[in-house]
Amino acid sequence: MSQLSYANVGTMLDRTTRLLKAEFQRAFRDAGVDITPEQWVVLDHLYKAGASSQTDLANGTFKDAPTVSRIIDKLATKKLAERRRFPNDRRRYMVALTKAGEQAHELLFPRVEELRIRAWTGLTASDYAELTRLLDHIRENFPQEEEGRQEP
Structure with missing residues (x-):
């Protein structure tokens, strides 16, 4: 594979990620919920x-x-989550959804599922498995970079 091809893969991944984030952001905004895709993952x-x-x-x-x-x-x-003290350790916090957070999730989840289905239209379960395998392999090529990090 040429150097140009490698660069194109990175650009394609970046473009796809930005496109998906924009679609999720639009769906959240259209539903009247002020959260980002990153906040959705935690919610x-x-x-x-x-x-x-x-x-x-x-x-x-x-x-x-x-x-x-x-x-x-x-x-x-945004009153969607709250920190609570651990019962036996007053130095640590647990994070929990508020009632508003639960309601936001219930409102947004069908929209998220619609976007996921749309993204995978025309692709198979084996396509998904292969993409996952390839991305895992690329990450495994940088094991020292993964230490101490929690990013996929």
């Missing part, structure tokens, strides 16, 4: 897993701790 994790520590959120969403902390701050400001 969705909390909805499915329940109250979680910040570390569990970072691991479960493949985001680094400072990014998760900023997202939690934003969700808390």
